[in-house]
Every structure is written in structure tokens, then in C-alpha cells.
Amino acid sequence: MSSIDQKKQNEIGFVSNLLLNFMFLVCVVLCVAPLLLVIAISVTDEKAIRDNGYSFIPAVFSSKGYDYLLTAGDAIWHAYGVSIFVTVVGTILSLFVICMYAYPLSRSNFKYKNQFAFFAFFTMIFGGGLVPWYIVYTQMVPIKNTIWILIVPYLMNTWFMMIMRTFYKTTVPESIIESARIDGAGEFRTFFIIVLPLCKAGLATIGLFCTLNYWNDYYLPLVFVSDSKNYNIQYLMYQTLNMVQNLLSSSNQAMNVNEILANLPSESVRMAIAVISVGPIVLAYPFFQKYFIKGLTIGAVKG
Amino acid sequence: MDSATALGTPAVKKKKNGLLYQLRTNWPLFAMLTPGVIILIINNYIPMFGIIIAFKRYRFFGSFFESLIQSDWIGLKNFEFFTKTPYAFQMTRNTLLYNAVFIVLGLIIPVFFAIALNEIRSKRLSKLYQSFIFLPYFLSWIVVSYLAYSLFSIESGFINKNILAPLGIAPVEWYSESVYWPFILVFFQLWKYTGYNVVVYLAAISGIDPEYYEAAEIDGATKWQQIRLITIPLLQNLMIILTLLAVGRIFNADFGLFYNVPRNSGSISSVTMVIDTYVYNALRNTNNIGMASAAGTYQAVIGCITVFTANLIVRKIDKESALF
Numbered sequence: 001m002s003s004i005d006q007k008k009q010n011e012i013g014f015v016s017n018l019l020l021n022f023m024f025l026v027c028v029v030l031c032v033a034p035l036l037l038v039i040a041i042s043v044t045d046e047k048a049i050r051d052n053g054y055s056f057i058p059a060v061f062s063s064k065g066y067d068y069l070l071t072a073g074d075a076i077w078h079a080y081g082v083s084i085f086v087t088v089v090g091t092i093l094s095l096f097v098i099c100m101y102a103y104p105l106s107r108s109n110f111k112y113k114n115q116f117a118f119f120a121f122f123t124m125i126f127g128g129g130l131v132p133w134y135i136v137y138t139q140m141v142p143i144k145n146t147i148w149i150l151i152v153p154y155l156m157n158t159w160f161m162m163i164m165r166t167f168y169k170t171t172v173p174e175s176i177i178e179s180a181r182i183d184g185a186g187e188f189r190t191f192f193i194i195v196l197p198l199c200k201a202g203l204a205t206i207g208l209f210c211t212l213n214y215w216n217d218y219y220l221p222l223v224f225v226s227d228s229k230n231y232n233i234q235y236l237m238y239q240t241l242n243m244v245q246n247l248l249s250s251s252n253q254a255m256n257v258n259e260i261l262a263n264l265p266s267e268s269v270r271m272a273i274a275v276i277s278v279g280p281i282v283l284a285y286p287f288f289q290k291y292f293i294k295g296l297t298i299g300a301v302k303g
Numbered sequence: 304m305d306s307a308t309a310l311g312t313p314a315v316k317k318k319k320n321g322l323l324y325q326l327r328t329n330w331p332l333f334a335m336l337t338p339g340v341i342i343l344i345i346n347n348y349i350p351m352f353g354i355i356i357a358f359k360r361y362r363f364f365g366s367f368f369e370s371l372i373q374s375d376w377i378g379l380k381n382f383e384f385f386t387k388t389p390y391a392f393q394m395t396r397n398t399l400l401y402n403a404v405f406i407v408l409g410l411i412i413p414v415f416f417a418i419a420l421n422e423i424r425s426k427r428l429s430k431l432y433q434s435f436i437f438l439p440y441f442l443s444w445i446v447v448s449y450l451a452y453s454l455f456s457i458e459s460g461f462i463n464k465n466i467l468a469p470l471g472i473a474p475v476e477w478y479s480e481s482v483y484w485p486f487i488l489v490f491f492q493l494w495k496y497t498g499y500n501v502v503v504y505l506a507a508i509s510g511i512d513p514e515y516y517e518a519a520e521i522d523g524a525t526k527w528q529q530i531r532l533i534t535i536p537l538l539q540n541l542m543i544i545l546t547l548l549a550v551g552r553i554f555n556a557d558f559g560l561f562y563n564v565p566r567n568s569g570s571i572s573s574v575t576m577v578i579d580t581y582v583y584n585a586l587r588n589t590n591n592i593g594m595a596s597a598a599g600t601y602q603a604v605i606g607c608i609t610v611f612t613a614n615l616i617v618r619k620i621d622k623e624s625a626l627f
Contacts, residue, residue: 010520010529012422020419024432027416031435031494034450035442037461041453053464054453101339104332111325116336123347125614126607129599130582131592132353133346140367141345156342187331216443219558223587234445241445241452241566267459274449281441288441289434296499297506 035278042066042271049267065268069276075228076273079236082147083277086232087214090151094210095203102161103191106168107177117165120158134223149224150232154213160206166298167202168195205295208288215281233277240270357381357600361592381597390581394598398577401485401561402553405492410546412493413500414538418530420501421508433505437498444559447491451564455487479570488575491564492557500545507541508534544617551613554578554606578602 012020037056041049045060052059069076101120105113127133143149172195180190196203221235231239281288326333352371358381359374385391416436423429439447454461455477463474477483511534519529556577565575567584578598585595618625 010516010526011424012526016422016526017424020423021425021428023419024416024423024428024436028432028435031439031498034454035438037453038449049459053459053468054456054461055465056461097338097342100335104336107332110329110332112322116340119340120343123343125610126351127347127603128350128353129596129603130579131586131596131599132350132356134586135353135356135361135367135370136345136349139363139370140349152342153346156339156346161339187329187335191331191335212441216441216445218443218445218563223583234443237445237449238563241449271449271453274446278442278446282438285434285438285441289437292437293502293506296502 038271038274042268042275044268046266046268062268065266065272068266068269069272073269073273075231076233076236078229079231079233080276082150082230083215083233086147086150086217087211090154090214091207091210093151094155094157095207097155098157098161098164098206098210099196099199099203100191101156102164103168103195105161106165106172108174120156120161124158130223137224144224145227145230147230150217150220150230151214153220154210154217157210157213160209163209163295163298164199164202164206167199167205170298171202172198201291201294204287205291205298208291209295212281212288233273237270237273237277240273354596354600354603356592357596361596381593382601385594385597385601388594390576391598393573394576394578394581397574398556398579399553401488401492401556401577402549404489406546406549406553408489408493409496409500409549410542413497413504414535414542416497416501417504417508418534420505421534422526422530433498433501437502439495440499442495444563447495447559448563448566451487451491452566478566478568481571481574484565484571484574488560488564492560495560503545504538504541507538511537540621543620547613547617547620551610552606553609554602556580558583 011017033056037054040056040058041054042065043061043063044055044058045062046064048059048062101116104110105117107113137149137153138144141152143152176194176198177190180194185193216234217232218234218238221230221232222238225231225235349367355371356374358376358378359371360377360380361374362370364370364373420429420433423432442450452460455463457463457474457476457478460477462477467474475483477487515533515537516529519533524532556579558577558579561575561577561580562583565571567580568575579602582595582599582602585591585598614625
């Protein structure tokens with residue numbers, strides 16, 4: 001009891017508390033405001049945007065942006081589908097690759113664990129750079145024009161692998177593995193039936209790391225994809241924003257600006273795409289936050 | 304194996320330690336490693352050999368390895384051309400300076416925030432603030448570029464239309480005025496990553512034994528003294544290690560930030576071009592493999608040296624935290 005009382009007394013002063021709270025309130029506003037602005041634009045009437053510019057409070061409310069997405073956004077939904085496919089398949093496959101690679105490295109009696117660990121770590125120290133990497137995927141591995149180009153390069157991630165190894169080391173006692181072996185279970189059986197179920201938190205953490213990696217990826221399509229059938233939602237957004245810039249920068253030449261603006265994908269539609277691309281992450285944010293904190297804690301303490 | 308024989312270790316023991324014996328008895332473990340090894344070879348190790356592209360006039364001869372061998376050697380020509388461009392200095396300066404600023408602010412601000420979040424009286428508010436500050440980390444750079452665009456767009460951006468116009472200030476052509484970009488880029492980098500770093504430091508703070516604080520309080524230490532004499536010294540190792548690892552990667556810029564937020568606008572490239580964006584543009588937009596590979600190799604080699612050095616120092620401080 002007395003220790004609880006003491007803890008209550010061991011606090012910062014009233015004024016400092018107030019100041020810190022105020023500071024964090026400002027930070028929260030800074031973090032959320034740009035997102036709110038994009039949401040506000042997505043529900044603002046097109047003409048109101050042209051007259052008043054982007055604003056936090058829609059001058060004239062309109063759901064046209066979302067109506068357009070629902071009725072005419074074939075390319076958008078296709079890209080959305082590509083993103084979902086890549087994220088689901090990519091996450092499952094890379095969980096598989098990462099968890100299997102990390103497991104032998106966590107076993108103290110595996111003789112070559114340091115060699116294989118270094119084989120992975122070395123890629124964090126030295127790399128060939130973009131050019132040879134690009135050439136390998138365009139000229140050696142023939143997947144440039146398939147959806148696999150958005151999955152394969154991210155299958156193995158050394159940093160995630162190291163975190164998973166720590167998960168194994170801290171949650172699976174060697175004695176359990178040893179007793180499974182004595183009971184006659186093979187390595188694969190032990191791994192899938194005993195070890196993995198014990199590491200559910202680790203699987204969730206690494207799985208969410210991979211999910212975010214795949215969902216937010218714009219880099220692989222930026223480097224490799226030329227065929228619009230393999231655009232994911234991020235890259236589609238990138239293209240949409242750029243299209244506007246290119247058209248406007250050539251606008252002084254012949255056409256008049258209004259004519260171009262009339263043909264553009266409307267401002268609210270563009271922001272509506274941004275909103276639906278962030279949607280899944282915001283909806284699942286409590287999970288993301290919980291498991292990322294778990295993973296970062298392990299990564300920070302031992303990584 | 305050879306040294307074992309030389310030392311006169313019994314033959315049985317030698318056999319048990321041999322690779323073949325290990326492969327036979329532990330084959331499931333090797334099998335588990337295989338998918339990862341294959342991906343690492345394709346994705347990382349084969350491209351490492353591709354570094355010789357920088358010393359060749361690369362032409363395509365039907366297959367990757369054939370092209371690698373058959374292309375003509377031109378020695379350091381690519382590097383000579385590269386260093387003669389004004390970009391070589393510019394991109395190196397930008398990469399180093401931006402990263403230096405990111406490292407300093409990425410240390411001070413998150414540590415301050417983490418300590419402050421830990422000290423705020425209401426734990427529920429503290430959790431809430433943390434959730435909001437962490438949120439930007441989960442947005443893609445493309446989304447961040449949309450957010451930036453909605454603020455800075457020349458025709459209808461929030462700042463031009465709803466802040467400057469009411470004040471009677473003429474609209475600013477944000478995407479072509481280079482003076483603002485160092486601040487904008489630093490802002491968005493901090494905006495996206497501060498929450499992430501705060502979480503890392505908060506995790507370390509929550510690992511501190513509360514008995515230290517209780518004892519200090521009994522001795523009459525003020526809150527400020529406790530922070531200065533307990534919290535910060537106990538965070539010191541983590542601070543040094545994370546900073547050193549960041550210094551090791553000082554030649555690697557965040558491509559997403561420098562490419563997407565300024566939207567690859569040419570007129571501000573003198574302050575937004577970093578090595579990574581130059582390499583990308585040289586390869587994909589101007590199709591200059593020679594220049595791109597020269598810049599990429601330059602970055603890879605120097606980057607390797609800095610990472611290696613930083614890691615050596617980290618190892619001296621705390622062996623567990625070193626990368627290797």
C-alpha cells in the first residue's frame with residue numbers, strides 16, 4: 001500500500017505536467033491534421049475545391065469522389081486487388097521463409113548457426129546496389145512481367161529474421177525441443193507442432209511487419225512494373241498524382257488550363273483513393289500498434 | 304577439419320563435426336534454411352557480383368552472366384564521367400547533411416518524447432499520445448506525398464489558399480523553390496519516424512527497474528535529478544548504439560522521402576537529390592547504366608566501410624547489440 005502512495009507522490013509537478021500535455025497535444029494535431037485534410041478533400045465538391053482550395057471543412061459536401069470509385073473505378077479496384085493479393089500471398093510466403101530460416105539459427109546445438117547468420121547479416125552490410133539488382137530481375141529471373149515481381153524480392157528480410165530468432169530463443173526452452181526429440185518427433189514435426197504454436201506472438205509480429213511492407217510498397221512497381229495490370233494501389237496513386245503534374249507543366253504550351261482540368265481525374269477522387277489505401281491500416285491499427293511495439297521492444301533490446 | 308587432424312583429435316570426433324555428417328543427421332535444419340538461402344542468393348549475392356558492371360560498358364548478350372563477362376572492360380571511365388558531373392558533389396553533400404540532421408534530431412527528440420511520455424501523470428493520455436504519434440509510421444511514402452501535396456499544391460494547396468491568401472501573401476510555388484525544401488524534408492522525416500523511435504526508447508525505459516526510482520526518491524532526489532541521473536544514463540547504451548548504426552548508414556538516403564515528397568521535381572533537385580534518387584533516375588529515366596552503376600558502386604563501397612566501422616565500435620560497447 002505504502003509503495004503505491006509513494007509512487008503517486010513521485011510525479012512531475014502540476015505545471016510541467018500541463019506543459020508536456022500541451023506539447024503532446026500539438027504533436028497529435030500535427031500528426032493527424034494532414035490525414036484529416038486528405039479526408040476532407042475527398043468529400044468536398046469539385047467546384048468548391050477550385051474556388052477555395054483545399055480546406056479542412058468542406059465548403060460544399062459531396063460524395064462524388066466515392067461514387068466515382070464505386071461505379072467507374074475499374075483500374076482502381078484492379079490495383080486494389082493486386083495490393084490485396086500481393087499482401088496476403090507475400091505475407092504468408094515470407095513468414096514461411098523467415099520463420100524457417102530463423103529456427104535453425106536459434107538452436108544452440110546447430111553447428112553452422114553462426115555461418116548462416118552471417119550469410120544473412122552480410123546482406124545488410126554490403127549490396128550490389130540498384131543497377132545489378134534491377135538487371136538480375138529483368139534479365140536473369142524472368143518474373144518482371146508477372147505479379148511475382150511484387151512479392152519475391154521482399155520474401156527474405158534479415159532484420160525480421162533476427163527478431164524471430166530472438167522470439168524462438170526467449171519463448172521456446174531447449175528442453176521442450178529436446179524432450180520432443182526423445183519422444184521420437186522429427187525436426188519438422190517439432191517445428192510445426194510444438195515450436196510455432198508457442199511463438200504465436202512472434203508470428204503475429206513478423207506477419208504484421210511483412211503485411212505493412214507489402215501493402216505500402218511502391219518501390220518494386222516503380223522500379224520494375226511497366227504493364228498496368230500489375231500496378232498496385234500505391235503505384236496507381238503515384239501515377240495519378242504525377243499525371244496531374246505533367247499535364248500542368250505542359251499547360252502553358254497549347255491547351256488552356258481549364259480544358260485540361262476538366263479532363264483530369266477529379267481532385268476528390270484522387271484523395272478518395274488515398275483514403276481507401278490507408279483504410280485497412282487504420283482499421284487494423286490497434287493490432288499493428290500492439291505487435292509492432294512487441295517486435296520493436298525485442299528488436300531494441302536484442303537486435 | 305584440417306586443424307582438428309593436426310591437433311591429433313580422434314577420428315570419430317572429426318567425423319562428427321564434419322559438414323557431411325551434419326548434413327546427414329541434421330538435414331531437416333538445412334532444408335529449413337534452403338528457401339531463405341535461395342532468395343538471398345538471387346536477391347543479394349548475385350547482384351553483388353554485378354558490381355563489376357560499373358567497370359564495364361554493359362551490353363546485353365542474351366543472359367545475365369554472359370553479358371557480365373562479354374561486356375567490354377572500361378576501367379574507371381564510368382567513375383571519371385560521374386565525378387565530372389556537378390551532381391556527384393551535390394548528391395554526396397545532400398545525403399550526408401540530411402542524414403546528419405536526421406541522426407541528431409532523431410536522437411534528441413525521441414529521447415525527450417519518450418521520457419516525457421513516461422513522466423506524464425495520466426497513463427491513459429500517455430498511451431493515447433503515443434498511438435497518434437506512431438500513426439504516421441504506418442503510412443506509405445506515396446500517401447505522405449499526397450498529404451504534402453494537399454498542403455503545398457500551387458493551385459489549391461492548403462497553405463497557399465487558406466493561410467497565405469487570407470494574410471495577403473502571394474502564393475508560393477512550393478515545388479520549384481528550393482529554399483523551403485530542407486525544412487520540408489526534415490519535417491516529414493521526423494513526422495514519419497519520431498513515433499517509431501519513441502516506441503523503441505519507451506520500451507527501454509519501461510525495462511528500467513522501478514526500485515532505482517524508489518530508492519532515489521527516499522534519498523530525496525527530485526524528478527529532474529532522477530531523469531538526469533537514472534533514466535538518461537541507463538538509456539545511454541541504446542542511444543549510442545542506435546546512433547552509431549545510423550551513422551553507419553549515413554551514405555544511404557531514404558529513397559521514399561527524397562523521391563516522393565518533392566515529387567522528383569527537377570527545379571529543386573539541387574537540395575533534394577541524394578545518391579539513391581540519382582541512381583534511380585539515371586537507371587530508369589535517363590537510361591544511363593554507366594552513371595547509375597558508378598554512383599551505386601561508390602555508395603555501396605563507402606557505405607560498407609562506414610557500416611563496418613560503426614559496427615566495430617558498437618561491438619566494443621555492447622557485443623549483444625552489434626549486427627555481427
